[in-house]
Amino acid sequence: MKRVQLFVTCLADLMHPQAAIAAVHVLERRHVSVEFPEYQTCCGQFSYNAGYHHEAAILAKHFLTVFEASSHGESPDIVSLSGSCAAMVIQTYPQLLYEDALAQGESEDVAEHWKQRAVQLGERLHEWSMWLNQHCPSEPATTPKIPVAYHLGCHMRRLLPGAQDAAHMLGHYGIEALEPDDAEQCCGFGGTYSVTEPVISTTLADEKMATHRPITGEHGGPVLDQCGSRMSSPSERPPHPTRLTISRVPCGGIGGFGGSKASVRGTDSGGRTEGRPINGGTTPL
Structure with a gap:
């Protein structure tokens, strides 16, 4: 069974919560185990685009820490519900964290360390529809x-x-x-x-x-x-x-949904997991 971590993004959380629920349904119907690192926050894209690069770097470091700590020593794919947020992590994080470390007086080695951590995590991250097309045809x-x-x-x-x-x-x-x-x-x-x-x-x-x-x-x-x-x-x-x-994916996946509750495994900063209902687990398909 495939396993992924869901990067909901703050935009989906605030404006498209039903999209996150639907994403879990689609993945689980395709026999994918979904985990939700509970302490994830904004990826920092808004701060970065507004010119607040240090503030964006703080959020980027938090993002790395949350998804690294919740992976249990493995490297599951991270599925993002926003293409722009995925691009922020993959394309912007490495250089952002490298330059921010130097600007904060850190050594070249420390700056390179943050850059490589960002590169490694970026290799795990994929936009939702692109991941689904590749792994669940x-x-x-x-x-x-x-x-x-x-x-x-x-x-x-x-x-x-x-x-x-x-x-x-x-x-x-x-x-x-x-x-x-x-x-x-x-x-x-x-x-x-x-x-x-x-x-x-x-x-x-x-x-x-x-x-x-x-x-x-x-x-x-x-x-x-x-x-x-x-x-x-x-x-x-x-x-x-x-x-x-x-609406176009047949039932019969994990849990055989069909009007049942949607749930996803939540992970805290210590890597512990437990089932978490999405939106109270009451949203119909």
């Missing part, structure tokens, strides 16, 4: 595919090699991911500038949604969002890929 769907307007976030598109695998995975689960003509255009989220520059951010979001409407209007499907999401109000927020995928 599904038979091609036999039912008609659900057409959706698909948004692949900027960080994931540009910083994670093979990001288009996400759309391929959706195809195997009976979802036809359709991108608009300006697929590479930012949705307006872009980290902290969505707060500091709300007019620009909202304009970009409106333009992005306008390019999706011909797709959703023609095919009648929802917007499937990989970004976070900036493109609509909370009541209309596009679903994360996990939530649409769960």
Whole structure:
């Protein structure tokens, strides 16, 4: 049985909790054992993008410590629900921690030590849909595919090699991911500038949604969002890929879900584990 650690991300926790629940359901139905390191926090991307690199390094060190301590001496894959957060850990952590250690007066050896720890952990971390496509391939769907307007976030598109695998995975689960003509255009989220520059951010979001409407209007499907999401109000927020995928995965995996409670093994900073219900364990599929 495969084993993974779930990196929920603060964005999913605050804005898309149902996506995290759906991610656990999908993985367990594919016979994957899921663990949740309870002391995980923000990866530091917001601080880093805002120019607070030392503060981001503090969060990065905490992230490393939590996921290293909860691995029980092994190296299970870490599955992230955000492509941009995955890119932060994989692409940014090594140099960030190296430079921060030197800036804090640490020796070259200490700085290199932090860099290598970040590299090693980054090798374990994967974006959720990309990991699922690689490790849990599904038979091609036999039912008609659900057409959706698909948004692949900027960080994931540009910083994670093979990001288009996400759309391929959706195809195997009976979802036809359709991108608009300006697929590479930012949705307006872009980290902290969505707060500091709300007019620009909202304009970009409106333009992005306008390019999706011909797709959703023609095919009648929802917007499937990989970004976070900036493109609509909370009541209309596009679903994360996990939530649409769960409806297309047959029961029969671990626990044979079908309306039962979702649970995931939580790990504390000392590496101890115990079953933890997601959202009180009462959310229906």
